[in-house]
Amino acid sequence: MLAAPSANTVYAKLAARVPAMRLYSGLFLFAYVLMHFCNHAFGIISPEAMDEVEDLLTGPWKHPPLEQLLMLAVVTHFLLATGRLVRRRTLRLKPKEWLQTALGLLIPILLFQHILGTRVAEIFWHVDPLYERVLADIIVFRPDIGILQAISLLVVWSHGCIGIHYWLSVKSFYPRYRALLGALAVIIPTLALAGYTSAANTVLQRAAAGGNPYLENLIKDAGRTAQSFAFYTRMSEYLLVITILLALSPFVVRQVRLIADRVRQAHTLHLPGGRTVRVAPGATALEALREAKVPIASVCGGRGRCTTCRLHCRGGLSDLPAPNPVESAALRSINAPGDWRLACQIRPQADLAITPLLPANATASDGRRPGGLTGSERQVVVIFADLRDSTKLGETKMPYDVLFILNQFFAEMTEALRATGGYYAQFTGDGLMALYGLEDLNIRRAIENAIRGAAEMLARIEKLNTHLKSELPFDLRIGLGIHIGDAIVGEMGPPRHEQISAIGDSINTAARLEAKCKEHGVPLIISQDVITRGKLHIPEGTKMYRESLRGKDREVEYYALTTLPTLTARDEKQPASGAFR
Template sequence: MIQNLRLYSGLTMFAYVLTHLLNHTAGIVSPELMEKAGEYTTELWQFPPLEILLVLSLITHFLLATARLTSRRTLRLRKSEWAQMILGLCIPFLLFRHIIATRVIDLGFDVDSPFERVLLDLAVFIPHQGILQAITVIVVWAHGCIGIHFWLRVKPFYPKWRNTLGTLAILIPTLSLAGYSAAAAEVIRRAEEGGRKYVFGVIDAANVNQDAITFYENAILPFTILSIALALAPFGVRQIRQTFDRVKRGPMLSLPNGRFVRVPPGATALEALRDAGVPMASVCGGHGRCTTCRIHCGSGSDHLAPPGDIEAAALKSIQAPKGMRLACQIRPHNDLAVAPLLPPNATARDGRRPGGLSGSERQVVCIFIDLRDSTKLGESKMPYDVLFILNQFFAEMTEALRGTGGYYAQFTGDGLMALYGHESDDTERTILQAFEGAAEMLRRIEGLNLHLKSELPHALRIGIGIHMGKAIVGEMGPPGRENISAIGDTINTTARLEAQTKGHGVPLVISKTLFDHGPIPLPENAVMHEVALRGKDQSVAYYALETMPDLTQTKN
């Protein structure tokens, strides 16, 4: 709730700033066009409900942002986080003069603020304030853009649009400052040519009076002090809180490498780990949206509070297994064993990967497919021709898997390994999909033989081994090139079952387990074989089949 309030209040103010900057671009043509365009941009915000919303958003956003800074137990932040924080704290100091000189005296002293009068103030009467206003535009816009970047970078669509949005983030303030500068130059020219008559004409038309001027001058000093105090107060409050925290003994986090990290009272696990110099990923900045700070909680996890709405939604989105929590959301009150599950340089894309795939035991159906006589194929065809044929083969096998819910887990030279059920707990459906996948592979091989008949020295044949059981499923491979795969006795058994297709001279060897637990009935003439496979102590029962079982029949 609090994070949403901070986000939406920030987006409201960003919309206000965006309309202002777009209005400024009209100054490239003339101050009059700025005034005319303002009827459709800036003046919309003077509609009472919108103005009230804007004021409430300003107050809410500032209070929540400073409260977050005050509650931080560590200031070990990324450069972008520091930039956003410092820019945000500078905004009240940079902006209060402009607010007083326009909206406050407008409402309090019945003064009008057409763009020509404001530009006269900033370009002729107080030129240093005009420069400060240009700096304010850059500061406010940069602060908002960083915040939107933090918000969007966990979204799947963001990488595609990032360059476009980045271009707009540079183009809009550039055109705005160009319009502001061009309009200010035009007002300076008019003041030089028209002299006092022009200047006082603009002032009188805006109903600028001495009371308004006196109020502005008297308000500068106290509001300057107030804005500086508001910027420094969170650091002072935070320092006082840390002083009290040092007196208390906080819980300890124990890491797999034997290191212990003390948790300041009320701090999140992420804050404690970062403050201790432990590298941790946190793409979203600790808002519970990216899941890159995921950790496995061991002993002591029973004392943790259950996940809140934000954390629960994030964990559900990645199908997190038991024991996985987000370091940015838990606040340990007792000693806790933790293990970070993603590297410190994890990206938003990494955060969207299923949580259970960091390495968990699952019931899966494994299939090994091997292309027969690939050696003879290499002897009779040129290497590039063999490559073409193999690419066609793998493309067809991959399509068979994609169409039946399987996952291409491993490449084995002239074959592949596939998994079914690594994201499902429905055993019967998983087995049925695996049978459908095997049937589709056999159909596609026949189609490939017809398509490549003129290219092939002999018809392509495959051997398929299918088995079901427990396996450790997770991301495996060299750093940066991991893929989802599986290891364990079930995988080894499946590979050996596939090898039995050669001895029996059949395309299919299916373990008895699949017929015992699946919806497909055993063919009537099927003969069960039970042998001790190479490297196995126990025997495995299986059926060697010439054709696929009838998939239209299911057990009652």
């Protein structure tokens, strides 16, 4: 017989679903707002045009089950959002988080009169919600409410856009479409406001031309009665008080919880360097660090999506509850080791020693960096690239000119890596180290990508020589050394400035091979291991060298090449095999 789940287990499962429920209810509401705004935009033509498209854009939302789902989404989103505010142990939030919270609490206060005068009046008093009648109500009779409606339009849209931004900010595709989405975020409310304003001006002109008879006929045709107006006036007063209390209630309940927490035992976070931070009972580690003004990344606003608040738990891990489904999914997505947790999800129940793993200015792309790379031994393809005659360049150009040229050089090299799946791992003054195969276990594919990367680097050097012809005293040249082997890959560097890099014999070998480019007078040296394992084709008769490299006892076999090796026929994207400069 199966045992019934405990209350804590049920609560944990429900709590894990809260972020998803808040997200999906918010997206459902945003879809309604978007259709409503599109309906408003037709006011640029006329109020009648707004009514004509209403059946297509907003009419379906008035019929069950959509209307019932809409009401459920309103209640669910408000309760979950305010509940999250109540659970916060600190109000030290990012400006965007504060803005989203404040706008969300203002929405009921700004919109209740509009809802009361349209949908509620339609349901209970059978008042026809024609746009012309509604506009006459809020522009002719109550222009103050007309202004509030224009403000509420911007408030609702801004609140939704901030929420969508937080949702999408952790998606890899978001940077590519951010400009387009940003443009739409401006265009759509602008058209809605333009339609609202144009239709309102049309109604004002008709009221000025037709006078009281026009307004009386409009009210009569819409079915507006003295009883419905009295109901609207009376309920407006009550709902104003209720919505204000609803907006204030999270802060009141939160303060009561904080007072109750003061009698409970607090715990301590131990940070590197000996600093300690007090954790209020029930607070997350992220809230405690923010309250103590400790810089820590949190791209998604503490929703457990971006993993930028990842921590290494150096002590006290066994006292933490197991990760909830949200945290578990996020940690699995980055292949995190067992001693990693998310600051936004853990609520310490004992003292805890932690080390933040990403700098406070980490981006969403940093959050997608695989955690399993830290301290792991794996096979990688290494490319060392070095700019030739950089000392001579410094002798013939002013320092700022050299800096400009080097910045252009590194920009082109890193773009070559980005385009071919390489990872920039180390900067060496006038050169760099790149790694291939960090996330792809297919080592042959990693070799092929590395060869494409080498081809891209050399092509970009030629392009740079053309672009900077007037600035350069001589053409830029590079030397490339490529090798494959085991290495320890992980986050390395000074505290809060770590980056993924690698150490090991294979790394040293690649560096020594690159240095051989000068001796052989070629732009490219590739180890025999890379040629064999990548099944690369080199010109027939190419000499293979076997020797001990500087500082190494074991002999290494390599080829000094003036042409790129070609990939096997199965690969359609082969780099050109023409001669280098």
